[in-house]
Amino acid sequence: MLMTVVRKLERKHSLAVVALVIILLNILLAVFATAIAPHDPNDVSLERKLMIADDRYPLGTDHLGRCILSRLIYGARVSLSAAFAVMTVTLAISTVVGALAGYAGGRVDALIMRICDIFLAFPSLILALALVGVMGPGLPNVVLALALSQWAWYARMIRGMVLSLKERNYVLAAKVAGTGQCTIIAKHILPNILPQIAVLATLDIGWVILHIAGMSFLGLGIQPPTPEWGAMINDGRQFLRGYPSLMAYPGIMILGVVMAFNLLGDTLRDILDPYGKR
Amino acid sequence: MTKQPLLAVEGLEIVIRRKDKLTPVVRQLSFTIEQGEIFGLVGESGCGKTLTCLSILNLLPSGIDKAAGNIRLNGTNLGELSREGWRRLRGDKVALIAQNPMSAFNAIRTIGDHFTETLLAHGKSDTRAARETAIAYLTRVGLPDAPLLLRQYPFELSGGMLQRVIIAIALAQKPDLIIADEPTTALDATSQVQILDLLAEVRREFGTSILLISHDLGVIARLADSVAVMFGGQIVEQATVAALFAQPLHPYTQALMNARRSIGLARRQRLPLSLARPATTIKTSLVTTGCGFAGRCPHVNGACRLLLPGQAENYAGSHWVHCRNVAGSQREAL
Amino acid sequence: MSLADKLLELRGVSKHFHGGGIFKQGRRVQAINEVSLSLRAGECLGIVGESGSGKSTLGRIILGIEKPEHGQVFFQGINLYGQDRAAIRHVRRHLQAVFQDCFSSVNPRLTAGQSIAEPLRNFTRLDYRDEQRTVGELLELVGLEAEDAAKYPHQFSGGQLQRVCIARAISLRPKLIVLDEAVSSLDVLVQAQILDLLSDLRQELDMSYIFISHDLAAVAYLADRLAVMCSGEIVERLDCIDNIGCLTHPVSAALLAAVLPLEPRLDDR
Numbered sequence: 026m027l028m029t030v031v032r033k034l035e036r037k038h039s040l041a042v043v044a045l046v047i048i049l050l051n052i053l054l055a056v057f058a059t060a061i062a063p064h065d066p067n068d069v070s071l072e073r074k075l076m077i078a079d080d081r082y083p084l085g086t087d088h089l090g091r092c093i094l095s096r097l098i099y100g101a102r103v104s105l106s107a108a109f110a111v112m113t114v115t116l117a118i119s120t121v122v123g124a125l126a127g128y129a130g131g132r133v134d135a136l137i138m139r140i141c142d143i144f145l146a147f148p149s150l151i152l153a154l155a156l157v158g159v160m161g162p163g164l165p166n167v168v169l170a171l172a173l174s175q176w177a178w179y180a181r182m183i184r185g186m187v188l189s190l191k192e193r194n195y196v197l198a199a200k201v202a203g204t205g206q207c208t209i210i211a212k213h214i215l216p217n218i219l220p221q222i223a224v225l226a227t228l229d230i231g232w233v234i235l236h237i238a239g240m241s242f243l244g245l246g247i248q249p250p251t252p253e254w255g256a257m258i259n260d261g262r263q264f265l266r267g268y269p270s271l272m273a274y275p276g277i278m279i280l281g282v283v284m285a286f287n288l289l290g291d292t293l294r295d296i297l298d299p300y301g302k303r
Numbered sequence: 304m305t306k307q308p309l310l311a312v313e314g315l316e317i318v319i320r321r322k323d324k325l326t327p328v329v330r331q332l333s334f335t336i337e338q339g340e341i342f343g344l345v346g347e348s349g350c351g352k353t354l355t356c357l358s359i360l361n362l363l364p365s366g367i368d369k370a371a372g373n374i375r376l377n378g379t380n381l382g383e384l385s386r387e388g389w390r391r392l393r394g395d396k397v398a399l400i401a402q403n404p405m406s407a408f409n410a411i412r413t414i415g416d417h418f419t420e421t422l423l424a425h426g427k428s429d430t431r432a433a434r435e436t437a438i439a440y441l442t443r444v445g446l447p448d449a450p451l452l453l454r455q456y457p458f459e460l461s462g463g464m465l466q467r468v469i470i471a472i473a474l475a476q477k478p479d480l481i482i483a484d485e486p487t488t489a490l491d492a493t494s495q496v497q498i499l500d501l502l503a504e505v506r507r508e509f510g511t512s513i514l515l516i517s518h519d520l521g522v523i524a525r526l527a528d529s530v531a532v533m534f535g536g537q538i539v540e541q542a543t544v545a546a547l548f549a550q551p552l553h554p555y556t557q558a559l560m561n562a563r564r565s566i567g568l569a570r571r572q573r574l575p576l577s578l579a580r581p582a583t584t585i586k587t588s589l590v591t592t593g594c595g596f597a598g599r600c601p602h603v604n605g606a607c608r609l610l611l612p613g614q615a616e617n618y619a620g621s622h623w624v625h626c627r628n629v630a631g632s633q634r635e636a637l
Numbered sequence: 638m639s640l641a642d643k644l645l646e647l648r649g650v651s652k653h654f655h656g657g658g659i660f661k662q663g664r665r666v667q668a669i670n671e672v673s674l675s676l677r678a679g680e681c682l683g684i685v686g687e688s689g690s691g692k693s694t695l696g697r698i699i700l701g702i703e704k705p706e707h708g709q710v711f712f713q714g715i716n717l718y719g720q721d722r723a724a725i726r727h728v729r730r731h732l733q734a735v736f737q738d739c740f741s742s743v744n745p746r747l748t749a750g751q752s753i754a755e756p757l758r759n760f761t762r763l764d765y766r767d768e769q770r771t772v773g774e775l776l777e778l779v780g781l782e783a784e785d786a787a788k789y790p791h792q793f794s795g796g797q798l799q800r801v802c803i804a805r806a807i808s809l810r811p812k813l814i815v816l817d818e819a820v821s822s823l824d825v826l827v828q829a830q831i832l833d834l835l836s837d838l839r840q841e842l843d844m845s846y847i848f849i850s851h852d853l854a855a856v857a858y859l860a861d862r863l864a865v866m867c868s869g870e871i872v873e874r875l876d877c878i879d880n881i882g883c884l885t886h887p888v889s890a891a892l893l894a895a896v897l898p899l900e901p902r903l904d905d906r
Contacts, residue, residue, distance in 0.1 A: 194742040195752075200702050202756040202805070203729045213744050347824045348795065461689065491688045491851035492895035499897075518824045521897030544901040562829035563899055566854045 041292035047285040055102040062095035066252045075268055087257070087271050088264060096252040097278055103253045104282075107168055108233045112226050114172035119179035120222075124210050126180065127187025137180070144177035153236065157245045167246045171236055175229070182225065186218040220297040228290030231283035238279055254279050307378055308335040309479055309512045310359070315372035317354050317363070317536075325370070329354055329536040332372070336480070341506055341513045343527030343544070345520060345559065351536040352516045356482045359514075360397060361389050377479065394425055398473035402485040404465035408457040414468055415453030421472055440471040444501055463494030470501060474509065481505070482514045487522060499525050520563050524548060532556045534596055542622035552624040554600045643711070644813055644845055645676040650698060650708035668694045669705065670869040678812065681839065681846040683860030683878070685853055685892055691869040692849045696817040699847060700734050701725070713812070730760045733806040737818035739798040743790045743805075749776075750786030753805045760809055775804040778841075780834060796827035803834065807842060816848045820855055832858050854896045857881055865889045 054061060063083070070090035078085045084093040126137040144152070156170035190196065191214070199209050238255025240246035247253040254275040261271030317329035329351040336342045344352045358369045361381070374381040376396065384392065393399075401407055408417060415437065422433040434453070441449035444467045457465060466486060473481055483502065487495035503526055505511055515527055523530050524544060531541040532553060540553040551557045600607065652669045668691045676682050686692045697703035698710060701717040710717045712732055715724045733756070736742045743752045750772045757768060773783030779800040790798055799819065806814050816835070820828040836859055839846060850856045856863065863875035865888055873886040884893060 194736045194738060195744045197697075197702060198734065198736065198742050198802075198805070199744075199755060201700055201729075201732070201734045203726065203759040204755060205759075216746050217744070347826060492853065493687050493851075493891045496895045496897070518826075519897070520825070521899060524899055524901045525897050527901075548899060548901055559826060560899065562826045565829055566825075566832060566858050 041288055044285040044288035044292070047281055048289060051101050051105060051282055051285075054098050055105045058099050058102045062092075062098040064092040064095045066091055066095040066099045067250045068092070069250075075264070084274055085270060087260065088268075093257075093271070093274055096257060097254070097274060100252040100254045100257060100275065101278070101282075103164075103247060103251060104234055104237060104255075104279075107164060107237050107247075108230050110168045111171045111175070111233045111237075112230060114168060115175045115179055116222065116226060118172065118176040120183055120215070122176070123180035123183030124187050124215065127184040128191060128206070128210055128214070134184070138184070141177040141180055144173070145181075147174070149174040150236065150239070153240065154243075154245065157240065162245050162248055164247055164251075167237060167240055171233060175233075179222075179225070183218065183222065186221060187214055190214050190217055220293075224290055224294040224297060227286055227293055231286040231290075234279065234283055234286075238275075306338060309338045309340075309377060310336040310514070311373075311375040312355075312359070313373045313375075315355065315358065315374065316370040317351065317358055317367060318370045319367050321366065327370070327536060328367070329358075332536075332538060334531050334538065334541065336512050336514060338479075339506060339510045339512055340529065341502075341515055341527045343515045343517065343523035343530035344533060345517060345523055345530060346533035347518055350533045352533055353484055356399070356484050356514065356516060359482065360393055360399060362393075394421070394473075394478070395476050396478055397480045397482060398476060398478040400466070400469050400473060400481060400483045400486045403489050404462055404469055405457060407469055408465065410457055412456075413453065414455055414457065414460075418453065418468075418472055418475075422475060425476055436475055437471075440475045441468065443474070444468075444471045445497075446471070461494070462490045463497060466490060466494070466498050467501065470498075470505065474505060474511075477509070478511060480512045480514065482516070484516045485518070486515075488517070488519075495522070496525075502526060520548075520559050532559070537625065538623075539596065539626065540622075540624045546622045550622075552622070553596075553626050554602055555596055642677065643675045644678045644680075644713060645674075645699065645847070646711045647672055647674050647699070648709050648711075649673055650695075650705045650710065652694060652698065652703070652705045667869050669698065671708070672866075672869070672871055673708075674864055674871065676813070676845060676847065679843065679845055680862060681848060681860045683856035683863045684847060684849045684866060685851065685856050685863065686866035686888070687851055687892075689868075690866040692851075692866050693817055695866070696734075696815050696847070696849050700732060700815050701729070730756065730809040731812040732815070733809065733811040733813075734815045734817065735799070735802050735806050735819040737821055739795060739802050739822075740790060742802050743798065745790050747789075748786060749788050749790065749793070749801045752790075753786070753801065753808055756805060756808045771808070772804075775808055776801075778807070778838070779804045780830075795823055796831060799823065799827075799831055800834065803831075803838070807838060807844070810842055811844060813845045813847065816846055816850075818850050819848070821850060821852060828855065835859060851892075852896075853881075853892045865892065 063081075068091060073082075073086050073090035074088050076082055076086045076090075082092050082094070084097070087093055087096070122137055122141075126134045147155075152174040153167075153170040156173060157166055160166040160170065187210075196209060196213055199213055204212075237246055238253070238258070241253045241255035242259040244259065247256055249256060257275040258272050258279075261268070261275070264271050312335070313333050315329055315332040316327060318325045318327050332351075332355060334342065344355070346352050354363065354367065357363050359374055359381070361384075363369065376392070381392070408414075415434065418437040418441075419430055419433040422436060423430070437453060438449040441452055446452055446464060446467055452460075452468070460468070470481075481502075486502070487498050490498065499522060502513060502515075506513060513526075515523065517523055527544050529541070529543050530547050531538045532547075532555060533539065534555050540547065540551070540556050547556065548560075551560050596603075650669055650672045651667070653667045655666070672695060674682070684692050684695065694703065698705050701710070701712070704718050709719075713728050715721065715728050717725060717728075719725070743749070750769070753772050753775055754768055757763060757771060763771065769786070772786050776783050776785055781797060781800055781804070785793075785797075785801075790801075793801065803819075819835075820831050823831060832855060835846070838844065839859075846859060848856050848859050857878055860878050863878060863881070863884075864871045865873040865875075865884070865886060867886075867888040873884060873889050875881065875884060881893070884890065
């Protein structure tokens with residue numbers, strides 16, 4: 026099934042192939058950072074600060090003499106793993122809650138939806154900032170805060186999808202065949218909403234990466250000296266006039282990865298939508 | 304002096320275009336419909352009857368093309384029409400009644416909106432005149448309380464009522480030809496009878512010709528004047544309704560009749576079905592050698608699988624059949 | 638006839654819905670009103686009516702998946718909506734169904750074999766090989782081939798997929814199958830084949846049917862007895878299907894008249 030998706034991607038959407046390549050490259054960078062990066066990203070040396078690109082330092086050094094390229098590569102590891110962690114936690118919470126609300130109906134559904142309403146009433150960034158402010162900075166707290174600000178939206182979507190599938194004939198048929206409720210949800214309902222969730226999640230990863238970067242930029246997220254693209258942009262702010270590359274490189278990385286995920290998500294939706302343009 | 308037929312289809316060929324491979328789905332289709340005639344097209348799902356209607360309206364989906372053939376409406380060759388010409392033709396001269404009435408409506412607009420919008424698009428002057436026309440035709444098709452109906456949404460009406468609304472909208476254009484594609488298949492039995500009777504009345508009163516598509520011979524018997532039986536993209540038998548029901552010649556027609564009869568009300572006279580084997584493929588015979596029906600025919604012999612059924616044999620009174628085996632014995636019997 | 642003799646019994650079953658359009662709130666629609674009926678083992682009862690008569694709702698209530706507001710449903714003596722969960726689960730295997738639209742009656746992501754095996758997995762402990770063998774036998778029983786178990790629903794035609802649904806329904810050798818418009822969306826030739834199949838299976842496996850449809854002809858093919866529904870009530874009953882010409886109620890007459898004969902009408906041409 027994965028192979029047919031990839032083949033369809035190649036045939037119809039060459040831009041999406043580019044996107045896929047970008048994402049895969051970033052994942053490779055993240056996984057093999059220790060092998061690929063030319064230098065230790067935290068290797069401070071004030072003598073080498075603010076050097077322009079040369080053979081030893083392909084993208085130059087930042088204001089503390091650290092190799093920018095190495096920091097970008099390690100930054101990929103931090104950003105991507107944090108983003109995936111956020112999506113995983115979000116989907117875990119929202120799938121359980123949303124499926125329960127959609128399938129159970131009645132008062133359980135009403136209660137859960139009111140809780141969702143409370144979470145949805147806050148703008149997500151404000152909520153995330155507030156949570157981090159309360160819990161303190163650091164990567165785990167950032168992941169938790171972003172997940173808590175997102176789960177309600179997904180829970181609502183999943184509840185809607187479960188509702189629409191609940192009355193399908195094959196669910197009725199499974200009930201008549203004696204299948205238990207949990208098995209029905211796991212075997213008949215969830216697999217049929219998985220593609221749509223995959224599309225939504227892919228489109229959202231870009232958002233998550235931006236927010237992680239944003240929070241680091243504000244000093245709330247990843248703490249120095251851990252390399253992270255948003256923090257690098259923040260660090261480079263004071264040098265904007267003389268050395269714009271300190272901000273430009275991490276900015277380009279964020280731009281590239283976010284665009285790539287958005288393109289991929291769009292294409293996935295086109296492929297998986299049976300009534301879309303063919 | 305013979306009048307020219309309203310619709311003349313000659314040698315129609317439709318193919319599915321997939322990756323440079325062309326698969327024929329309709330082959331050498333020819334029939335004519337006279338003014339004021341009801342012409343039935345019978346066949347099972349996948350035999351190409353819907354594609355035939357769509358090609359008359361030039362609404363074939365992408366990937367499916369008309370490869371050959373001529374379609375003439377009142378003498379005009381439809382192949383030469385411009386886009387503007389097609390726009391004027393559809394709805395005005397040729398109206399379509401589709402199978403599922405609910406899907407023909409926008410669920411969030413009222414019936415009245417839909418009706419008046421259609422009328423205005425086809426030349427009616429203003430909303431008030433359109434509304435009055437709508438009420439007149441809704442009443443004509445037997446719907447009670449037309450002004451109330453205009454304010455209702457599609458989901459508030461039953462399938463039978465929606466189908467009547469569609470017929471009313473079609474009639475308001477005063478078309479020469481109505482194409483009814485399985486108009487009653489999605490309705491329950493009592494609505495079915497009412498819609499068929501309504502169509503008969505429409506023909507009586509307005510003289511409109513109707514191309515009636517169905518998989519059910521009972522529907523054809525009730526309404527049609529002549530009938531063509533389609534299988535695997537070809538017409539295998541064609542006759543007036545009286546002649547066909549009196550003496551079905553092609554094995555497929557006979558099987559259809561038997562199936563229908565055995566689900567009749569007189570259980571004791573159940574006839575055994577002549578087709579024991581269920582169809583094993585979805586696409587009914589896109590074979591290119593031999594007769595398309597060979598796989599399911601009880602009278603098949605070696606020649607049938609290799610050679611096409613040959614020219615249509617014409618029997619007494621324009622009863623045509625495409626079958627090698629009918630040629631011999633039954634011709635004498637007639 | 639005591640309770641024990643009847644395979645299925647409904648007593649005074651009623652159910653209503655809140656219907657109406659977007660702006661009509663809470664209008665009560667009486668779907669089923671005080672319906673009582675019974676079925677003996679080996680019988681086939683036909684329930685006919687127009688759309689909106691409540692027959693599908695009745696079908697779901699009989700199957701035990703829609704709880705009525707009033708009345709009881711007894712299957713093999715067990716109250717389907719009672720408290721005895723264990724007993725209800727025990728009889729569940731003997732009460733199966735075939736629905737109208739075969740394409741939405743199977744999970745599009747499961748193969749035919751997996752769909753057919755679902756009831757078996759719920760009630761029996763077969764190992765993989767026995768399960769495969771049983772599925773193959775079931776497929777052959779309904780006129781398909783054992784290799785079709787690996788196919789996905791979209792690879793079948795309508796008639797074939799309905800056979801798959803029938804194979805699933807008979808997999809546990811149930812005592813009663815509810816056929817809810819099981820042939821209505823099929824071509825006439827395929828309808829005849831499926832009805833023949835159902836008739837043969839009934840004799841072979843000694844089952845009872847409740848056949849719900851708007852098509853009186855299809856029902857008459859299989860049924861021994863008849864109940865005519867209109868607006869949620871049973872308006873006429875017929876104990877012997879051969880006397881079908883004796884139906885007197887206007888709704889029955891309309892349904893009779895709706896069975897199109899195969900003789901062309903020559904009067905108004």
